[in-house]
Amino acid sequence: AGDVSGAGLASVEHPLLGAAVELPDGGGVILTGRLSLRAQPWLADHVVDGRVLFPGTGFVELALRAGDETGLQQIEELTLAVPLVLPETGAIAMRVRVSAPDANGRAELDIYSRDRDGEEWIRHATGVLTAAAVEPAWDAAHWPPAGAVALDLAGFYDGTGYGPTFQGVTAAWRVSDDVFAEVTLPERVRDVTAFGIHPALLDAVLHGAAFLESAEPGTLLPYAWTGVGLHASGAATVRVRLSGSASAGIGIAVADGTGGPVATVGTLHLRAPEHLDRVNSLYRVEWSVPVPAVEAGEVRFVELVGGEDVVASAHALAARALEVVREPDARVVFVTRGVVSGADPAAAVVWGLVRSAQTEFPGRFRLVDVEGG
Template structure:
């Protein structure tokens, strides 16, 4: 680029940084760098919908948008830089953290607004005395400010002596209509570029206009991330600087391209990897389970006291509020696969369901609010489906305990405008006593069971495949259950729902158990004796048809949890249906005339039906 001067490359990579800081060289060097960065990302298929620039950067934007040919853009930059560099030294610039109107109110004669970079980011330029007066005034007001290291007061009246000669230098330069949308005034008017030297840079206005038009991702092409910080002050959008002064250039550039790609910007990866030997490979043709190694933490509700709530500090519940006049308590929460990614492994008939053991954990925590230590009974009526994106609001309602220390509990979720009741039960004040000493393990006389293919045919992910060993003693089944290391927030739960859910899988090993997945729907006598276990020993007795008794202990034999009776049910009616129950009309039951029936109460099983 001869128009920039034959020695630009030598100055940019030369040993004397002071030369590069001179206006006559810094502007051509910035132009060359920014154009080169644009052409680099363009070669990788990254093409913008709109371009904008700050001061000299607007000349770069005009060139890449098609307003100026490369030769004409270089001539404009060279003339601009040389004429600015030839002005008398002196003048000053001051960055002030305040709104434009407030800054204008404290300006002294000889000072003006040189740039408005954001809602509270303004640059003042002018004579040394005038800018010094502004600095003293803003200091008295307590506004943050700093002097900029510059050779001249750009975009101020001190630029006036060069304007006529600069206008003459633009003669013969062709200005064309842009082919890429350009956030600018009238870039085809040579006088616009003359005024551009003198008038304030209104970068904040350009950013706001782009955001209002739907721009959500900004790629900054320059030597650092200065503009990215300015953009963030104006709007909550994605900003990605191509280079950072404190990072390796190649690493920074590649990271930037990956960053914009992650936010939906198209990248031509074949062009990006051209010449590297990289090639596409086929993904496995079988279903595979992804395993994340990036640290994940559950979302915390933050300080909710300002909203009149109390934090319950639980992964599934965020806050609680006591109802007046002895009305009990309401607990709230939000269930989502983003904040609790382990839930995505609980898949039944292709649908991610909140595990039934999660309702047990919620009920136990709700009981803590009122000092209730036992779940006397809990019935699950409607499965809670979890969407791939978004969150499901949850409400837990617990009544005030009666004279016997018993309280009613209901768990709801919201689907659009509708509240759905998923579980109902009764909490009790009396703690369930531990019933099993698991100190000797495995139990005497235990016969090991073969678990080969134990989880075949299920859709559970690794988090819910916790049964690692099993034995049988008489009619009882004993099992060892472990949570995988990927589950990181075990201590935050009373008993982690994935661990308790895996405990229930041992029911499939009981005599007479039907094959296939079984889901819990009716619990009685549930008590928690210790929390935070990741590996447990389990004893299951009874049968899937008549009810199962469960005792859970930790690795030392200390009791963790007790379930008096649990009833399980096959999930054939779960997918896309909101109830574990079903209604069938039987023609085999003889009709009985009962007269003019106004009310019917049904007690018992499915052999009793009535028509009203």
């Protein structure tokens, strides 16, 4: 909240983004924002595997707004690489970077986050924006469509973990191999005028994929989008057509309550959620892990400490560690001093080499880093 122009920024006027800055010499545009369960409480209803997860459709909304800022109407492609788990307290800083368009009018898009100053930015999504408009290809004036067979929604959201905001499917039908659905947002999140398409609404649009041919049981999350275009903004109730299959890719057409086009997705690929407990382990090492005691004489200890010449020490320590791990049936504890604190960067090569050896010979090698004497 507040006037960002005093800091040399442009206001974005979006619920998930606060400001934009144009980079010099045609370097593109960066949009910034902050996410939190306090500022966007509706996000707390998107729970997957017990974690509050920023919906994949939220990244689509960020990309669409970035396209508006740069005059690029279509998300040609968008791939979601790393999930964004939202903390119970505190805020997540967001950055959306759009490069300058190339000779073909295509601009690269990257979406990043970090949860505190000083930490590295995590890139969650990459994609390409283009100026070519996506043309709607569905006339939704007749509703429900002729020959539609109603689908049973009893217990449809049981076991999903989704809260009321993300339980938007109110009716569904099948016509041949296509699935049609009616999706609506609850009254408490009906302030949608500042969104292109509200992420909770678009997320619920995808839920009808559970009725498509070859759909896997359980929760599926969006992974790769192509040919995404927005035709109208501010919808709170929509009509949906889903075609294709969960295995080969899904085509999506979205219209408003009168049949007017709202959005089109050329192809969407879904996948099962990865184990979210492993998300943070991609970026952090856990220290002070208890090691079980061993009988005297079962193992030997090899201490490897670097000298003042870091490069020469790194080569020497790596050669010595390799020599030890090659010994037949060796059971060794490698001891370093100050790798964690950065006091002995040369000895860090020992950790890299021995970790590789541990994967080949589980249980034979241990790594211990100690401080001081």
